Amino acid sequence: MLQTGWKKAIYSCSFVVLWVSVLSVGSGEALAADGAAVYQARCSACHGAEGEGRGSFPVLADNPFLDDEAAVTDVVRGGRGAMPGFPQLSEEDVAALTTYLRATWGAAPGSGEGETTNTTAAGTGATGTTAPDAEGTGGEPLKPGDPHNGEALFVGATAFTSGAPPCQACHSAGANGRAGGGLLLGTDLTDLAERAGGAAGISGMLAAPAFPVMLAAYEGKPISEQERADLGAYFEDLAASDTGSGSILAGKLWLLGAAGAAVLFGLMGLFWPRHRVTAAERLRGGAR
Amino acid sequence: MNWNTILFLLVPYAVVPLAVVASAYRLLYRPYTVSSLSSQILESRKLFWGSISFHWGLVLVLTGHLVALLLPRSITLWNAAPIRLYLLEATGLALGLWALAGGAVLAWRRYSDARVRAVTRPADVIVLVLLVVSMVTGVLTATLYSFGSSWFTAVFTPYLWSLATLRPRPELVADLPWLVKLHAFNFFLLAATFPFTRLVHIVTLPLGYLYRPWQLVIWARRPSRDTGARR
Numbered sequence: 001m002l003q004t005g006w007k008k009a010i011y012s013c014s015f016v017v018l019w020v021s022v023l024s025v026g027s028g029e030a031l032a033a034d035g036a037a038v039y040q041a042r043c044s045a046c047h048g049a050e051g052e053g054r055g056s057f058p059v060l061a062d063n064p065f066l067d068d069e070a071a072v073t074d075v076v077r078g079g080r081g082a083m084p085g086f087p088q089l090s091e092e093d094v095a096a097l098t099t100y101l102r103a104t105w106g107a108a109p110g111s112g113e114g115e116t117t118n119t120t121a122a123g124t125g126a127t128g129t130t131a132p133d134a135e136g137t138g139g140e141p142l143k144p145g146d147p148h149n150g151e152a153l154f155v156g157a158t159a160f161t162s163g164a165p166p167c168q169a170c171h172s173a174g175a176n177g178r179a180g181g182g183l184l185l186g187t188d189l190t191d192l193a194e195r196a197g198g199a200a201g202i203s204g205m206l207a208a209p210a211f212p213v214m215l216a217a218y219e220g221k222p223i224s225e226q227e228r229a230d231l232g233a234y235f236e237d238l239a240a241s242d243t244g245s246g247s248i249l250a251g252k253l254w255l256l257g258a259a260g261a262a263v264l265f266g267l268m269g270l271f272w273p274r275h276r277v278t279a280a281e282r283l284r285g286g287a288r
Numbered sequence: 289m290n291w292n293t294i295l296f297l298l299v300p301y302a303v304v305p306l307a308v309v310a311s312a313y314r315l316l317y318r319p320y321t322v323s324s325l326s327s328q329i330l331e332s333r334k335l336f337w338g339s340i341s342f343h344w345g346l347v348l349v350l351t352g353h354l355v356a357l358l359l360p361r362s363i364t365l366w367n368a369a370p371i372r373l374y375l376l377e378a379t380g381l382a383l384g385l386w387a388l389a390g391g392a393v394l395a396w397r398r399y400s401d402a403r404v405r406a407v408t409r410p411a412d413v414i415v416l417v418l419l420v421v422s423m424v425t426g427v428l429t430a431t432l433y434s435f436g437s438s439w440f441t442a443v444f445t446p447y448l449w450s451l452a453t454l455r456p457r458p459e460l461v462a463d464l465p466w467l468v469k470l471h472a473f474n475f476f477l478l479a480a481t482f483p484f485t486r487l488v489h490i491v492t493l494p495l496g497y498l499y500r501p502w503q504l505v506i507w508a509r510r511p512s513r514d515t516g517a518r519r
Contacts, residue, residue: 090290156438157368159361165442166364168373169435176370185433185465212463217442253374253381253431260382261389268340 035100038093041215042086045208046196051105057083057201066106072098084187084211143229145199150234151176153227164221167231170213174238185213193239199232206231295473296458300451303480310483311491324489325412330403338393345387346419349426352380353440357448360441367438376437381430388423395420411485418478425471433465444472 040049047053051060058065066072076094079085089097152158155176156166168176170186196202206228209218223231315322328335356363367373395416398404430436443460450457461469482488 152368155368155370156364159364166368166438168367169364169438169442184435185439213439213443216457216460216462217446253378253434256374256378257381257385257427257431260378261385264345264382264386265337265341265389268337272336272340274336 035096035098035103038089038097039100042089042210043097045205045210046083048204057197057205060101061105063105066102069098069102072101086212143226145226145229145231145233147230147233147237150230150232150237153231154234160221160227161224162221164218164223173235174241186211189235191239193232193235196235199229199236202232202235203228292462293458295469296447296461297451297456299473299476300479301456303476307479307482311488314483314488315491322488322492323486324492325407325486327404327407330407331397331401334393334397334401338390338397340390341386342390342394345383345385345390346423348383349380349387352383352437356437356440357445360445363437363441367435373435373438377430377435380437381427384423384427384430388420388427391416391420391423411481415478415481415485415487418474418481422471422474422478425467425474429468429471433468 046057047060051063053059060066073094075083076089076097077085077087086094149158153160154167154171154173156168160166167173167186167189170184171189172184173189173192192202193199196205203225206223209215209223363376366376398408398412398416433439443464447457447460450460461472478487482490
């Protein structure tokens with residue numbers, strides 16, 4: 001009977017594969033890459049809607065770096081400094097983005113040699129003490145943040161009003177999220193304030209988080225201005241307190257897990273009934 | 289249409305209805321084929337160490353996944369204190385390793401015991417391989433990409449609910465590391481094989497015992513001297 005079931009499994013699987021292939025063939029045009037859309041979704045949170053830069057994220061407007069197409073592609077793919085890479089973007093997306101960046105802010109091809117702007121310095125100077133907001137209007141004074149509430153938001157003791165997940169789900173910072181051992185899904189954020197250009201830069205980044213997993217997880221769940229200010233204050237305190245990011249104690253979790261599994265096997269061997277006494281065994285025992 | 293959409297939108301929508309319909313068909317029209325295909329009668333010593341740890345480890349770990357899916361806020365609040373987070377992560381890993389070790393014993397038993405090997409069919413091997421892949425990728429995800437108990441509620445809870453409510457958002461899992469994606473996709477493969485293999489025995493879990501009317505068993509014979517007094 002089961003042989004029949006097995007045959008059915010093969011037929012069904014072939015059917016599914018066939019169906020999926022038919023559907024996937026006819027829809028290649030779905031990825032019509034739009035450089036401006038990619039920029040708004042992935043880049044504008046840190047580099048600003050108008051390419052004006054935030055914190056240590058450089059100004060893109062008229063940035064001579066954009067003249068080197070290969071270098072731009074490399075940075076988009078692999079990241080640089082505080083910026084994460086975006087390896088999940090398709091070839092078309094990267095090409096469209098690079099074209100958009102060069103067409104919007106780059107010098108005309110071949111005429112970029114004369115410019116010598118220091119991109120990092122320009123970026124740091126651009127934001128000053130103002131908090132850039134999600135809409136890119138900028139110029140608004142930064143709300144004072146409460147570092148304690150920021151930490152509560154980070155670990156999840158206080159939930160974000162929009163229901164966005166807590167930072168500690170993927171990140172560590174200072175003493176939070178470090179003792180578990182192993183690696184993390186996200187990066188360590190102990191020195192975020194230095195990398196992102198202080199509370200203002202952090203607030204800007206969090207207005208529309210564009211990092212790989214965060215992009216989808218925080219979509220439709222904005223972090224409020226006050227919450228961003230609180231987190232900014234927490235990260236600034238953390239960077240100032242000089243705890244250092246330290247090294248995550250790799251292996252601690254493995255050790256605990258292996259010990260736990262060994263204990264479970266031990267308990268099983270000691271207390272779990274091996275097998276029921278069968279009727280035959282009862283009869284044999286009684287006959288003696 | 290990219291690969292992520294195929295693997296995490298089309299495939300689940302293809303295999304889950306397939307699993308439900310084919311399982312229902314098998315239960316209704318081929319009820320006597322629904323079996324775990326137990327080989328306990330052929331070999332029971334290794335089975336004890338393999339089967340108990342595998343089944344209980346897996347059931348408890350799956351319950352953890354289910355709690356994160358149905359009550360995500362409870363996990364987030366529990367994990368808000370570092371010590372509780374580490375306790376939950378270590379417990380989950382211990383159970384995962386317990387199940388994985390049990391699965392390894394079962395695989396070894398199936399390979400090394402001639403009598404068990406004689407009754408092994410291709411479908412049994414496929415199920416075992418899929419289960420081992422599931423447990424290995426799960427344990428590696430737990431240790432390489434901390435803290436799964438927390439980010440599951442941020443990534444997989446909304447993703448699975450989006451599938452269940454027919455408003456699919458496969459992009460939620462698009463940027464995850466490939467190991468995590470393999471762990472999730474492997475679950476869909478298990479669902480696809482479910483109705484056609486011994487996995488179908490899961491539906492025979494006697495939940496009816498929890499709410500059926502209680503019964504009083506009265507033995508209408510005199511207590512036997514050999515086997516001791518019984519009622």
